[in-house]
Amino acid sequence: xxxxxxxxxxxxxxVPVTILRVEGDIDASTHKTLQDKAAEVIEAGAKNILIDLGxxxxxxxxxxxxxxxxxxxxxxxxxxxxxxxxxxxxLNPTEAVNRVIKTLGFDxxxxxxxxxxxxxxxx
Amino acid sequence: xxxxxxxxxxxxxxxxxxxxxxxxxxxVLNDLASRxxxxxxxxxxxIVTRGEVGSKMYFIVSGDVRVHDGEVTWATMQSGEVxxxxxxxxxxxxSASVTAESDSLFxxxxxxxxxxxxxxxxxxxxxxxxxxxxxxxEIVNEIKTRSTKLLAFEKEMEIGRRIQADFLxxxxxxxxxxxxxxxxxxxxxxxxxxxxxxxxxxxxxxAIVIGDVCDKGVGAALFMTLFRSLxxxxxxxxxxxxxxxxxxPEGEAGITGQVLLNSLYTTNRxxxxxxxxxxxxxxVFFGLLDPESGVLSYVNAGHEAxxxxxxxxxxxxxxxxxxxxxxxxxxxxxxxxxxxxxxDLIFSYTDGVNEAKNPDGEQFTExxxxxxxxxxxxxxETFLKIMLEAVxxxxxxAVQSDDITMLALKYLQTDPAA
Numbered sequence: 324x325x326x327x328x329x330x331x332x333x334x335x336x337x338v339p340v341t342i343l344r345v346e347g348d349i350d351a352s353t354h355k356t357l358q359d360k361a362a363e364v365i366e367a368g369a370k371n372i373l374i375d376l377g378x379x380x381x382x383x384x385x386x387x388x389x390x391x392x393x394x395x396x397x398x399x400x401x402x403x404x405x406x407x408x409x410x411x412x413x414l415n416p417t418e419a420v421n422r423v424i425k426t427l428g429f430d431x432x433x434x435x436x437x438x439x440x441x442x443x444x445x446x
Numbered sequence: 447x448x449x450x451x452x453x454x455x456x457x458x459x460x461x462x463x464x465x466x467x468x469x470x471x472x473x474v475l476n477d478l479a480s481r482x483x484x485x486x487x488x489x490x491x492x493i494v495t496r497g498e499v500g501s502k503m504y505f506i507v508s509g510d511v512r513v514h515d516g517e518v519t520w521a522t523m524q525s526g527e528v529x530x531x532x533x534x535x536x537x538x539x540x541s542a543s544v545t546a547e548s549d550s551l552f553x554x555x556x557x558x559x560x561x562x563x564x565x566x567x568x569x570x571x572x573x574x575x576x577x578x579x580x581x582x583x584e585i586v587n588e589i590k591t592r593s594t595k596l597l598a599f600e601k602e603m604e605i606g607r608r609i610q611a612d613f614l615x616x617x618x619x620x621x622x623x624x625x626x627x628x629x630x631x632x633x634x635x636x637x638x639x640x641x642x643x644x645x646x647x648x649x650x651x652x653a654i655v656i657g658d659v660c661d662k663g664v665g666a667a668l669f670m671t672l673f674r675s676l677x678x679x680x681x682x683x684x685x686x687x688x689x690x691x692x693x694x695p696e697g698e699a700g701i702t703g704q705v706l707l708n709s710l711y712t713t714n715r716x717x718x719x720x721x722x723x724x725x726x727x728x729x730v731f732f733g734l735l736d737p738e739s740g741v742l743s744y745v746n747a748g749h750e751a752x753x754x755x756x757x758x759x760x761x762x763x764x765x766x767x768x769x770x771x772x773x774x775x776x777x778x779x780x781x782x783x784x785x786x787x788x789x790d791l792i793f794s795y796t797d798g799v800n801e802a803k804n805p806d807g808e809q810f811t812e813x814x815x816x817x818x819x820x821x822x823x824x825x826x827e828t829f830l831k832i833m834l835e836a837v838x839x840x841x842x843x844a845v846q847s848d849d850i851t852m853l854a855l856k857y858l859q860t861d862p863a864a
Binding site: 384385387388389391392395425426428429431 | 660722723726727747748750766768770778
């Protein structure tokens with residue numbers, strides 16, 4: 324079985340940003356761990372989350388569902404999510420994950436960054 | 447630290463709590479109690495490992511344990527319960543693993559010690575046998591109850607499967623100069639894939655839809671019926687409050703564009719708002735074909751790119767023109783058009799094809815689809831059959847992990863000399 328880890332970090336841009344660095348595949352067996360971790364940091368007060376996907380070799384539909392659920396958890400507007408999420412962003416997806424992001428069109432809904440500082444300052 | 451095991455009396459009390467030994471004489475219990483060993487384990491430590499040969503049974507004095515096979519938990523046990531007795535009685539390997547859920551204390555008894563103690567008391571064997579049979583009877587009853595439930599469940603699933611089949615087209619429309627074939631194979635009883643082919647009511651266009659709802663099983667199947675019905679209803683009967691504005695193209699393409707966009711915007715917005723909490727989505731390719739001119743207007747919402755095999759041998763991919771449907775209410779889609787000519791074939795499919803895995807875990811891939819495709823000399827039915835056989839051969843002994851759906855349309859050449 325492959326390992327799956329999430330490291331939690333904090334950074335200060337214009338606002339505080341919680342960074343979840345994921346290591347391992349995000350699939351049907353691991354997506355809940357990610358979602359639960361997000362719920363935990365949100366419960367603890369996190370308002371902005373950056374998911375660092377640099378260590379994720381594969382992300383299946385379960386992973387995308389988890390990310391959507393996280394965007395919903397962080398949503399504070401009344402428009403029902405009519406615009407790009409301003410509280411959830413993605414960092415440094417691997418080539419394989421980026422291909423699926425593009426195929427599913429997730430880049431239309433979420434900001435994706437290659438540069439960590441740029442990502443942190445975008446919130 | 448004071449343990450409750452310092453006296454034989456305390457140990458006998460622990461052993462007696464187990465129905466397994468409750469029928470034994472005091473002398474036998476005393477004998478067992480005096481020869482039992484104590485074992486302390488910390489949280490997370492495994493006491494018994496599935497598949498290994500074991501010779502001890504364990505009585506839980508304090509703490510609690512999880513009986514499991516890897517990640518799957520069969521039962522949890524607390525103080526007063528016993529585990530590992532089966533391997534002691536029949537010398538077979540352990541049937542499950544047992545891991546401490548908290549710091550725990552056990553009394554353990556070796557097989558030889560157990561049988562020696564019993565040998566001193568003829569009544570003891572009977573008592574143990576009675577206890578074992580009682581447990582067996584309980585297990586048989588439990589199996590009976592579960593079998594009945596399972597049968598009822600299977601019946602429900604079969605009904606679900608039949609109802610779901612009703613959400614696929616029963617008959618593919620006959621269209622002059624066009625040949626259309628479809629293949630659908632669910633990986634489980636019910637599926638998340640769908641396809642649809644139907645004629646619009648207000649103009650001569652033929653609607654072709656192929657979609658794949660994320661996830662599998664019943665949840666995906668429920669959403670499949672929703673996606674399919676919304677797309678069909680909104681494109682056939684329009685929608686009271688059109689969400690499409692000036693973004694649709696002008697002219698003839700504008701009419702089909704309006705239908706496509708209206709249908710997808712409405713479907714997306716409905717599911718993304720009404721079912722926001724479910725985070726369910728579908729990739730959808732939706733095209734409207736003018737059978738006369740061969741012009742196909744389409745939206746590809748996050749779906750595997752359909753392929754056009756031109757008569758001359760070239761291949762074109764109809765890449766995505768928007769994201770998946772059902773997640774984000776503000777999703778944007780755009781309409782593209784492509785012209786099919788006599789002799790051309792268009793092939794669309796779901797990821798059960800390109801992501802079919804062989805026993806080594808390798809995927810079939812889009813490249814293999816392109817290699818295997820023989821559009822020139824075959825009708826659509828044979829084309830799909832060849833593709834399916836290639837996927838099945840590639841998959842070999844590996845299990846089908848996803849639904850397989852394929853849809854092919856061929857523009858026939860009216861002039862036999864062409």
